Amino acid sequence: MNASARLQTAQALVVTGLILYLPANILPVMTMTVVGDVEPLTVMGGVQELYDSGLTPIAGIVFLASIVVPFCKLAALSWLLLMHGKPTWRRQRGALRRIVHTIGSWSMVDVFLLSILAAVGQLGVLASVVAEPGALFFAAVLVCTLFASESYNSTMIWQTKEGLPA
């Protein structure tokens, strides 16, 4: 695949991610039923729930990992793609892409946790956890960012209209 195709793929995926980011945060990611208390939780709702339970640090971590980080990734990738071909900030852009790429390998932790929770948390009437459509969107956002950062590799940062500098 040539550079243009790569660029376009990355751009398309970032746009997709941005579109999906909306339902991923509005729709509930899971429904937690604890002793009859049916509670559909959005990502933000989960953070709220944790914060209300007094688990402020964990709420912070989840907030960072599930909301801030995906958003930042999208924002960072967007910025990288907008800056594509411009001669400025190349070093910083390279560093940012690396960071995004590195974080990418951790970004599925949420989805992983949810899948485990849904598998384990099946105690019949007493408690159950069911994944909701929101989780699908959430995972899709993450997948988009992953592939976007993969498509847009660091050599493309240095690419100009004239091709790679000598």
Add this chain to the structure above:
Amino acid sequence: MSELENPKNEPVDHGRVVRRHRPRISWAWLFPLLAAAATAWLFWSNWKANGPMVEVEFESAPGIQAGKTPLLYRGVTAGIVHRVRLDPGLEKVILQVRLKEFAAGLAREGTIFWIDQPIIALGNTSGLDALIQGNSLQARGGDGPSATYFVGHETLPHTPLESPALVLKLRATNIPFLDRGSPLYYRGVQIGSVESKELDKNGDPYLRVVIEKHFAHTVRANARFWPVAATSIRIGPGGVQLDLLGLKAMLLGGLQFDTFGDPGAEVKNGAEFALHTDEASARATGVPVRISFKNGHGLRAGQTEVRHLGRPVGYVETVTLDLASQSVLTTVRFQPAYEHLHNAGSVFTLVRPHISLSGISGLEALAGGPYIDCVPGPGVELADNFAGRTFTDDGMMTVQDEKDALPITLQAKNLPAMGKGTPILYRGLLAGRIQARTLDVHGEPVLEAIIRKGFPLPANARFWRVPAASVQAGPGVLNFDVAGLEALVQGAIAYDVFGAPENAAPTDAKFELFAGEPAARATSAPIRITFENGQGLLAGETQVRYLGQPVGLVESVSPKTGKVEATIRLNDGYDFLRREGSAFAVMRLNVSLNGITGLETVVSGVYIECVPAPGGPLRDRFTAVTPAKAAFEQTEQRGFEVVVTTAQTSIAVDAPVTFRGVVVGKVLRKTLAKDGRDVGLCVVIDRPYASLIRDNTKFWDASGMTISLGFFNLKVQNASLETLARGGLAFATPDTLGGRVRPGHEFPLNAAPRREWLRWAPAIPTGD
């Protein structure tokens, strides 16, 4: 060629290989399109699934959470509580409910909303799922025009889904045990249930009853409703019958209805009916009949039954007091089938349970309450006004009895707490009753009584009180005596004649009322006995006994010049006990080394033992002797007395005298001979054995124990424990019998028997 073709040596523009810049669009751009489409579809479908928003107001909304609490309709989530707020006046909770699209039909007038919360009550448990899932909002669809504002119900309707076909109101003055959920039966089939129990504006209770649609036709205008008790136990001659209507009815009670006679037209929604107290009253639909009673004791409106031949045929509807005629007016309704029973000449009798010594009557009224017995008259025309009677029986004095009865007066020092009506018994039969407790002309309290005609009442009759219950205790005897149920409640008076009956007592004769039967029985002239010690003697209680049998009673005890004088009276026929020389002694518990005597007095109290003298004139003044003396007198009359002399002996009084190991007598006294050289043991041999004593009889001391030490054994012979303590005498008579001796014959006491004495085995006929 190249020079010629390019003479000016211009640089040749070979041209650059420029890739044609075609703006190719990557297929990756399908992703955003897809994502946008999916998101748009999602939001659109979400938006479309939402129906209208309705508002429901409640007094309180426990457990309702905005965004969480579902609105359930037929168990399906038909919406969700979107917002919970209070109205501006803080008096209502207003729930905003976002209905689902498919449930938009609930936004209609007539839809009922209520909060489903767990109710755990007898037979009425509901909302158990709410216990687990939390409270929910529930709805039952209406069918009016569309609306968006509703007033929620505070209590859940009993039939959540189908609209009830027929709602009736049942009124009663008192609805004790029926409640929401109580089943309504029609000939055993449950056709509905009580929806609520409420009070109307006047404070009268009523039941709202919901009847299922397809049973609505069973309720007719003439239906009569009555509650059925949860459980009824009927005890009768046929045994015990336990009626259970089913578990639900057992917990909640139930309702039943039926139409008796013409069913009437079908009824409309909201029709009102009276709730009768029971089936009998429900069945009684006849015209009201008025019966007046002089005494309405036990009559209860709505409960008292009218019975004919023991079968309920009607019931008392109202009971009112008619002050003008000083009577109780009852309104009675008959069952339609028994209307003919209240014709001219019918007799109505109020039957109450009556327990008397002559029997128990109206026992069924004891269990079922008083009832009115109906005996139809000969007439054909129906009447509706009767004068009722009060039930009387053999045990009760009829008016006629009272007219013919003989009035008498009973006097007593202490009048017992017996009131009017206390029965007077003659040998267990009801002979009369106490009429009044008054004071006589001298200011003495008396009981005025009447004795029924036909009962003998000689002038020498003796009256005594029959205590409600008495316990007689003696050695080996514990006798609990109840003189009958009526007597148990109020006691009774009994009378009888002891001795030859005299002439009949005149009218208004005066009799003394004795405290008890023993006192009444002691009819003899008073005997005065002087005692050294009157301890334990109780006037009216202490018995006089002869050979252990009570024959009289101590009438009074009074101290007199350092002594105690007791006045006793003997029962009829025991005058021989007061002959001159008779001995009277107070028997008390006596514990000594020699034994315990008078153990029975521990229970029965001390008594006076009487030992009559064989002959002599009657006396009425005696001086008491010691018990030992009395016993001596008694023994003396029974035994044959000889004297055994010895120089010195440890044999004590009462020591047994044995013949071949059998106790045949005892040592009565121990005296010194007149010259003081010898000790004389006065021995009494029981009469049957007197013939064993012959002039050649040998007496020896059998005291203590014999210890013989043999080569191989140690043999301890001990006649008895008693001889160990008191010593004892034994005697033997040779095979060749000597002559009979006279009483008082003296024998020498040998220290030990000779060997041949023990082998003597004379054949002597014993017995008197």
